Amino acid sequence: MNALMSWFEMHGYAMYIWPAYGLVFGVLITNLVISYRRGRRTRLALRARVVRS
Amino acid sequence: MHDKICAILMNELFSMWKILYQLASPKRFYELTACWMPWLALSSLFLLLIGVIWGLVFAPPDYQQGDAFRIIYVHVPCAFLSMGLYAWMGFLALLCLVWRIKLAGVVLTACAQTGACMTCLALMTGSIWGKPMWGTWWVWDARLTSELILLFLYGAILAVGHAYQNKDQGDRMMAILTLVGLVDLPIIHYSVYWWNTLHQGTTLSVFAKPKMAASMVYPLLVTIIGFSLYCLLLVCLKARNEVLLRERRQRWVSEVV
Numbered sequence: 001m002n003a004l005m006s007w008f009e010m011h012g013y014a015m016y017i018w019p020a021y022g023l024v025f026g027v028l029i030t031n032l033v034i035s036y037r038r039g040r041r042t043r044l045a046l047r048a049r050v051v052r053s
Numbered sequence: 054m055h056d057k058i059c060a061i062l063m064n065e066l067f068s069m070w071k072i073l074y075q076l077a078s079p080k081r082f083y084e085l086t087a088c089w090m091p092w093l094a095l096s097s098l099f100l101l102l103i104g105v106i107w108g109l110v111f112a113p114p115d116y117q118q119g120d121a122f123r124i125i126y127v128h129v130p131c132a133f134l135s136m137g138l139y140a141w142m143g144f145l146a147l148l149c150l151v152w153r154i155k156l157a158g159v160v161l162t163a164c165a166q167t168g169a170c171m172t173c174l175a176l177m178t179g180s181i182w183g184k185p186m187w188g189t190w191w192v193w194d195a196r197l198t199s200e201l202i203l204l205f206l207y208g209a210i211l212a213v214g215h216a217y218q219n220k221d222q223g224d225r226m227m228a229i230l231t232l233v234g235l236v237d238l239p240i241i242h243y244s245v246y247w248w249n250t251l252h253q254g255t256t257l258s259v260f261a262k263p264k265m266a267a268s269m270v271y272p273l274l275v276t277i278i279g280f281s282l283y284c285l286l287l288v289c290l291k292a293r294n295e296v297l298l299r300e301r302r303q304r305w306v307s308e309v310v
Contacts, residue, residue, distance in 0.1 A: 007110070010120040013185060017123055019183045021105070024127040024174050028283060031170060035290040042294050044310040046301055 085122030131279035138168035146228035158224025163291035
């Protein structure tokens with residue numbers, strides 16, 4: 001448990017390292033989800049247009 | 054013998070051009086990327102997990118910077134891709150302007166969006182790393198300033214693309230601006246040699262031995278490959294969406310959706 005806590009504290013640099021990783025992976029995941037959902041929305045809209053015509 | 058080699062080379066060049074030409078068809082691009090995407094997603098996820106766990110848990114702390122150096126595993130891949138994507142955009146700009154390949158404009162836009170995001174992340178993680186090491190979040194250092202100019206360039210390219218109603222015209226203007234902005238890439242790369250900067254010199258080079266220990270370099274290489282595959286996936290996702298929108302009046306789109 002102590003070893004895990006010491007690793008998590010990163011010898012006093014935790015307040016810099018974890019926000020940096022959180023920021024990067026947060027942005028990467030958000031970007032991917034937004035692009036995927038936008039693509040799905042486009043396909044659905046185009047499908048609706050094809051069905052209508 | 055010489056003629057034979059020339060013939061083989063010409064043949065290879067012709068087949069490469071044929072592949073490129075086939076890829077330039079929006080329909081073919083849409084079909085091909087559909088096969089690539091699951092593999093890209095899985096391999097990038099796998100490599101990012103391995104690289105980050107290796108870098109955060111198993112790589113030893115730096116003798117000067119201690120554990121703070123671990124930000125390198127997200128900062129360097131982002132910075133590498135911010136420049137790598139721009140260089141790739143330069144090639145796409147040539148395809149767009151010289152050969153008038155429409156798909157190049159689509160991929161150029163997707164690359165610009167992804168590159169802007171990577172540049173922003175590189176600047177932010179660099180700033181977070183700079184605070185404990187330099188004692189400040191930001192300095193008007195040559196490397197940092199030239200990277201900030203790259204972010205502005207990405208912003209300008211995207212703004213120009215959005216400003217035109219005619220997509221082809223917008224793509225051409227984006228391509229011209231991309232080619233003009235290429236001059237920033239060598240400035241970013243050599244800024245640490247040309248000026249006295251707070252930013253450290255190059256750690257990784259293609260032709261020189263790395264200045265870091267192998268136990269620190271390998272996880273970095275893994276994360277760089279993981280980030281590159283992620284960017285390829287994101288560019289494919291964005292470009293496929295744009296292809297569908299631009300080609301919506303074509304029959305193949307109705308068949309696909």
